Amino acid sequence: MRTHKHLSVFDVVGPAMIGPSSSHTAGAARLANLARRLLQGPPRRARFTLYGSLASTYRGHGTDLALTAGSLGLAPDDERLRHAASLAKEAELAVEIVSEPRPEGLIHPNLVRIELFNAQDAVNVMGASLGGGKVEIYELDGFPVRLLGDEYTLVIHSQDRVGVLTSVTNLISEADANIGNMAVSRMRRGKSVIMCIELDAPLPECALEKLRAQPDIKKLTVVEGLRGGVG
Amino acid sequence: MDSLSELLHEAKAQGHTLGQMAVLYEAESSFCTPETAIKQMMIHLDTMEAAIDKGLDTPLPSVSGQSGGDAQRLSRQNPRLLGTMAHQAMVYALATMEVNASMGRIVAAPTAGSCGIVPGVLFAVARSGDYTREQMVQALFAAAAVGQVIGQNATLSGAQGGCQAECGSAAAMAAAAVVELVGGSPDAALEASAMALKNTLGLACDPVAGLVEIPCIKRNALCALLSLGAAEMALAGITSAIPVDEVIGAMDSVGRSLPAELKETAGGGLAQTPRGRHIARSLYGEPKE
Numbered sequence: 001m002r003t004h005k006h007l008s009v010f011d012v013v014g015p016a017m018i019g020p021s022s023s024h025t026a027g028a029a030r031l032a033n034l035a036r037r038l039l040q041g042p043p044r045r046a047r048f049t050l051y052g053s054l055a056s057t058y059r060g061h062g063t064d065l066a067l068t069a070g071s072l073g074l075a076p077d078d079e080r081l082r083h084a085a086s087l088a089k090e091a092e093l094a095v096e097i098v099s100e101p102r103p104e105g106l107i108h109p110n111l112v113r114i115e116l117f118n119a120q121d122a123v124n125v126m127g128a129s130l131g132g133g134k135v136e137i138y139e140l141d142g143f144p145v146r147l148l149g150d151e152y153t154l155v156i157h158s159q160d161r162v163g164v165l166t167s168v169t170n171l172i173s174e175a176d177a178n179i180g181n182m183a184v185s186r187m188r189r190g191k192s193v194i195m196c197i198e199l200d201a202p203l204p205e206c207a208l209e210k211l212r213a214q215p216d217i218k219k220l221t222v223v224e225g226l227r228g229g230v231g
Numbered sequence: 232m233d234s235l236s237e238l239l240h241e242a243k244a245q246g247h248t249l250g251q252m253a254v255l256y257e258a259e260s261s262f263c264t265p266e267t268a269i270k271q272m273m274i275h276l277d278t279m280e281a282a283i284d285k286g287l288d289t290p291l292p293s294v295s296g297q298s299g300g301d302a303q304r305l306s307r308q309n310p311r312l313l314g315t316m317a318h319q320a321m322v323y324a325l326a327t328m329e330v331n332a333s334m335g336r337i338v339a340a341p342t343a344g345s346c347g348i349v350p351g352v353l354f355a356v357a358r359s360g361d362y363t364r365e366q367m368v369q370a371l372f373a374a375a376a377v378g379q380v381i382g383q384n385a386t387l388s389g390a391q392g393g394c395q396a397e398c399g400s401a402a403a404m405a406a407a408a409v410v411e412l413v414g415g416s417p418d419a420a421l422e423a424s425a426m427a428l429k430n431t432l433g434l435a436c437d438p439v440a441g442l443v444e445i446p447c448i449k450r451n452a453l454c455a456l457l458s459l460g461a462a463e464m465a466l467a468g469i470t471s472a473i474p475v476d477e478v479i480g481a482m483d484s485v486g487r488s489l490p491a492e493l494k495e496t497a498g499g500g501l502a503q504t505p506r507g508r509h510i511a512r513s514l515y516g517e518p519k520e
Contacts, residue, residue, distance in 0.1 A: 006260055007379050007382045007383050008257060008260065008261055008379075009253050009256065009257045009268075009372065009375035009376065009378075009379050010257070010261075010271060010272075010275075010375075011341075011379075011382065012340075012341045012374075012375045012378035012379050012382055012387070012404075013272065013275055013338065013339075013340050013341070013349070013371050013372075013374060013375040013378065013404075014271075014275050014338055014339060014340075015338070015339060016274075016275065016278045016336060016337070016338050016339075017336070017337065017338075017339055017343060018334055018335065018336055018337075019330070019331030019332060019333075019334060019335060019337050019343045019346070019443065020293065020294065020331050020332045020333075020334065020343060020344075020442065020443040020444070021343055021344065021442075021443050022339050022342050022343040022344070023390075025334070025343070026339075026343065053441065053496075056441065056515070057440065057441035057442065057497075057515075059294075059295075059514065059515070060294055060295040060297075060440055060441070060442040060444075060514055061294070061441075061442065061443075062294045062334050065334070077336055079335070079336050081334060082294075082333075082334040109390070131342070131388045131390060132339060132341070132342060132387065132388070133339060133343075
């Protein structure tokens with residue numbers, strides 16, 4: 001588990017969540033909810049590949065229900081979570097669970113790959129449930145990233161070219177928005193990059209339009225924040 | 232908040248309770264107003280109470296079918312050995328943990344596996360007297376102050392420190408909360424925390440089949456008793472020979488020394504007893520390593 005430079009009192013008393021396990025239930029719901037926000041629409045098909053401890057004990061913890069509920073857009077403290085299987089049927093979401101209890105080279109004991117699909121788009125993330133309901137996504141569509149999903153975040157797929165980063169940050173500062181955290185990752189030089197930019201406040205629609213109009217930006221995803229404690 | 236002794240020093244200098252200090256800390260570090268922080272804690276208090284009521288009024292079996300109904304069983308029995316308050320604390324802790332095990336809504340305090348202790352003790356004490364919701368919220372902030380320092384300087388995760396990090400921390404948090412609630416000093420609150428945490432050092436996290444049920448549910452109820460006992464001693468002026476920050480340090484080092492089998496892996500302790508293994512087999516159809 002990563003060390004937090006700042007632990008809120010609401011990380012200690014809170015967050016509110018659906019049990020039984022903050023890592024195997026609430027964290028799983030949060031990870032799938034984050035994947036759903038990245039997809040930006042209702043998925044029609046979901047595949048969850050569980051590794052390590054999540055794989056060996058998911059039935060008793062309702063991890064499968066939590067993942068299904070999250071991909072339907074339910075929050076980790078939504079009491080409908082236990083009915084996720086029937087909600088998925090209503091929403092025409094097909095769910096597949098793959099269990100890999102003993103994979104090679106596990107980077108975290110509670111790891112899950114979430115793949116969501118609909119007619120327009122697909123999202124493929126690998127994330128870990130860190131305990132206490134906290135999560136982190138390590139991989140997005142094959143790119144190494146670090147996505148927490150607590151704060152309003154822009155995820156930008158763009159061409160890897162000189163000046164792209166500057167034009168993005170300029171447009172953000174023109175909108176008077178403050179960047180709280182930013183990470184850029186790429187697969188190969190000169191190909192494509194993913195930028196994850198956490199902002200202190202949402203960008204206005206006009207600023208988002210300007211960003212989308214940039215020729216090098218291939219895809220802009222606005223991930224609304226889902227706070228664990230306050231709010 | 233770097234240490235509890237520092238927090239205590241500040242609290243005394245400013246004439247504040249631990250709860251008030253935690254409100255100020257949260258407002259400053261999370262860029263919110265004290266009122267916002269208090270409002271959020273009030274929501275948690277309501278959620279805690281709803282879980283207690285739900286566990287007692289409409290109990291459900293756990294997802295695995297291994298637990299449920301004990302809160303109601305204990306509450307229907309007139310206590311023969313315990314006082315009313317201690318009996319209620321156990322009932323409320325069981326109720327909260329059973330709601331958790333049945334995929335109900337709880338507040339992690341500090342985790343889901345230890346979510347019964349703080350509300351169990353707090354509501355038992357609060358309902359025994361004339362306490363306002365605002366006082367209960369302040370008590371929760373006192374609990375949070377203690378948990379926050381434990382989390383920062385040691386760990387609150389069973390996977391890292393064993394059950395002492397979860398239920399032990401919760402007992403320390405609850406003890407401080409009720410000392411402040413009944414009007415004890417910040418000094419006394421932290422002495423209570425130290426005594427509660429000391430008594431859980433070395434506690435293994437050995438859940439049967441890896442689930443937050445056996446022994447977690449009953450352990451929450453018994454840690455609620457421990458909390459009340461520590462608070463009672465502190466209110467009588469009894470102090471811990473080892474200062475609270477050093478107890479937290481000891482908990483951290485004991486946690487590091489515990490083998491992985493006793494840190495939430497279901498690889499040892501109760502999980503690996505013949506009955507524990509039998510239960511795991513009946514749920515998963517194969518032995519858990």
